[in-house]
Amino acid sequence: MIKRKVLQDLKNIYLNGVAAVTPEKLITKNVSVENTKTVTICDKKYYVENGCYVVGFGKAVLGMALSLEKTLGETLKAGIISVPVGILNTIKTEFNLKDTNLRILEGAKDNLPDQQAENNSKEIVNFIKDLHEDVLLIVLISGGGSALLPLPKPPLTLSEKLAIIKHMTSAGATINELNMVRKQLSVLKGGGLAEIVSPRQTVSLIISDVIGNPLDFIASGPTVRNCDTRIEVQQVFEKYNLKSLIPTVLYEEIFSENNFRLISSKESKIEDYSHIDNYIIGNNGIALQKAFNVAESLGYAACILSGNVEGNVDEGSAKYVELTELIKEFLLIEAPAKQHFFEKFKALRIFFNIAHETEEKLYQTILRFKEKTVTDICLLMGGETTVIVSNKNGLGGRNQQLALQFSIDMSKLDESTPNLPKAILLSAGTDGIDGPTDAAGAIGFAKQFDMAVNLGIDPMLFLKENNSYNYYKNLKEGKYLIETGHTGTNVMDLHVLIITNSDFVSE
Incomplete structure (x- = not known):
């Protein structure tokens, strides 16, 4: 059997997924300049006789704007962007911020609208209104944009x-x-910004942080008609x-x-939105595909289940445990019928929003595991869960809460199946920030429950108090927290579930 470093693999798979949706990569892939008068954006040519200008708002916009400035060169005349407080000091970038001609404004501390963000919004509006009507305006939008555009x-x-x-x-x-x-x-959301930029030719480059990538919901749809x-x-x-x-x-x-x-959806203060082209250049699916490729390269039998996971973390944890239980049951049946598996999987398929063709891929992946042609399974999901906060004094986020809940729920299942493979779940935000903490998420597995109890820590109490961050800080000195700092991007969360016979607890 291959001896694995499962914890290390989990982090590598997650980090590579995040790296695939960095603003620098996405802008370079989708924007190019033929000459000082022609810009190609997402395979469409735009003529910029009177120059190109940029505005932006969101967690990924700093990297997007700096990459755009480098790509466009002298074609880009000026710009103004609103980014999260602290990102200038924490984000790692290849660009020298002293060399930029862009105005970079910070706001929305802890991803909450504040006076700084409101002032930034007014600055963006004034900047746009001062532009000539014959320019090309590029609007950069990413997750966190709603908090940074709170007028x-x-x-x-x-x-x-x-x-x-x-x-x-x-x-x-x-x-x-x-x-x-x-x-x-809001004044600017729900198509409000589209009214202000009219009639200027406008291109919106968007990194999606919303399930299904609906344009009217990403950053609350400032450049698209409200539906x-x-x-x-x-x-x-x-x-x-x-x-x-x-x-x-x-x-x-x-x-x-x-x-x-x-x-x-057909009526508006402006007759049409033909002056705006909206392009999604980054989303959760791109991150999942890269994570899949890395998992496969590491020798795992990988399968992308869904990029549409949502719902409360309590139910999410229960469904991940149910999925693990179904896989374990499948391993115990001598000649499992495919139809039997599909019937038992039906409720999970609905919760995770899994396509029928993906269900077949999962079946074949588990079959390979059963037949021992592979030694470990890596299941990949993306999306965004929610948490009902009962204790406002607790510290944590949805990803850490999910990992903690999963470890508690899994401890019960592992007691009944001690000799079967174990499951370990990484849940982390691609923006590097999970709630008002310095962690992106956490890793959860059954043995953590016993670890905590042996240290005199009550996992149930921390869960009830929505205090998952401090729970993981106290467990093995934060070993199971995912700490990246601001990643400079945001395409919701990644969930990486590994089922293995390896002794990852001793790592």
Whole structure:
């Protein structure tokens, strides 16, 4: 049997997935210059007789803008971007920030809208309004863009808007629900920026941090038509009881007959959006494919299950344990029928949003493991789960919470199947930040439960208090935390599940 360093492999697979969606790689792949008057973006030629300008907002925008400046050279005349607080000091970049002609503004500490981000939004608007109408404007958008573009509709204040979003987040709102509300409370989101840039020819280059890559939800869709219906928005407002948190005059405006963003996806203050081309140049699928390639190169039987994992971490952990249990059961059956496997897998397929053809690939992967033509399995998923926060004094994020929950749930399964392969799960954000912590995520497995108890640590208490970060800090001196710092990109989370006979606990 191959002796593996499973913990090291997990981290390598994750890090390579993240590396595949760095802004530098994505910009270089999708933007080129033929001459000072012609720019090719995603295989389409744009003529820049009066120069090219750039604005941007998001966690990945610093790298995107600097790469764009290097690629375009003198064709790029000026630009202004809004990036997270601290990213200039923590991100590793090949570029010398002293050489840039771009204005780089910081805001949104801990990925929360703040006064700095609001001021940056006003600066971006003023920059655009001062541009000649015959220029090419490039808008750079990535995850975190919503927090960095928080210009609330008057008379709503930023603090009131922040309280509404915190209220929804604590109640377990999905990213789509949050974005739906943000669009209604913001000047620039939900197509608002598209109105301001008109009639200038505009190209949006987008790194997606939303499941399914819907353009109108990424950074709350500032450059695309809002497709939310009145009924959908009303349902979300009622679900989270938002009416009492919003000034009456604004609430009435949002739900008035004249609010174009709620009437129809075909109506707008501007007749069409032909002046804007939107391109997604990076997403979770690219990261997963690279992670898959690396896992295969390391000798694992790898399979990408889904890039659409969502839902609460409690249910997510339960489903990962159920998947592991199904695989273990499959290993015990002497001649397992394929149809039997598919029937038992049905609920998992629905939760993970797995395509039917992927189900067959998974079956063949597990079959290879059973027949011992491979020694280890690596299953790859991506997406974004949610956490219902019951203790606001706890410290952690959805990925660390998922790893902790998984370790607790798996400890029960391993007790009943002590001689079968073990499962180990890495869950981490591609942006390098999981909640208001300096960790991207964590690694969870069953034996951690016993480790913690032997150290006098109660895993259940830390889980209940949403204090997963401090749990992992106290366990083996943070050995199982994934700490990368700002990665400079963001395409949601990566989940790497390895099932192996290797003794990774002793690593």
